[in-house]
Amino acid sequence: MSGTLYIVATPIGNLSDITLRALDVLRSVDTIVAEDTRVTAKLLQRYSIEKPLQSLRARSARVYFENVARMVQEGRTIAYVTDAGTPGISDPGPILVSLVREYAGEGAVIAIPGPSAVIAAVSVSGMPTDQFVFLGFLPHKKGRQKALDALVRERRLVVLYESPYRIKKLFHELAERVPDRRAVIAHELTKLFEKTRAGTVSELLERIGKDIPERGEFVVMLAP
Helix, strand or coil: CCCEEEEECECCCCHHHCCHHHHHHHHHCCEEEECCHHHHHHHHHHCCCCCCEEECCCCCCHHHHHHHHHHHHCCCEEEEECCCECCCCCCCHHHHHHHHHHHHCHHHEEEECCCCHHHHHHHCCCCCCCCEEEEEECCCCCCHHHHHHHHHHCCCEEEEEECCCCHHHHHHHHHHHCCCCEEEEEECCCCCCCEEEEEEHHHHHHHECCCECCCCCEEEEECC
């Protein structure tokens, strides 16, 4: 009989945000597969969970994904977690899920829902949320300008991730296109220095490096 791959959401910052069901699953599985075992080890230590940890990153060779899929095929129970939030969003989760379904069948994958930076940010944006487009991280170089041109033409709320190293560059690029468009920056969600700031693109550009620190992870939302 095939085992199960659990896609387990973990806290995006505050470690108290994990669900009771997620803790039950992490305690019960045979192995936990993590994006960064060092990060996951801190979470497990907080809740006194001792389980074998195995690393699986976006740059891992396909054979490592196949090995996990075979473990499920052979009847093992596996929890897959990323560094923070819901797996499968801007990480290698979809590769693993598709392989497990191929090896072990459609019923071998179960979602354990929980925190998501995208949904958390959208919920406090104050913008129209009946429809939105999530773009993950924009290309760093090739295709970036074309992607920016497309997103400012979008008729729905646009949500994307940005790193502290490119947040100011992003707002310079947006200010060249839509300086008066409303935007929201959510920064370090659920952590000690959490901030959510709203204004026009040009206003937010002026605040980056001042009351919007250039550190941590960002969710950026651009109004339709």
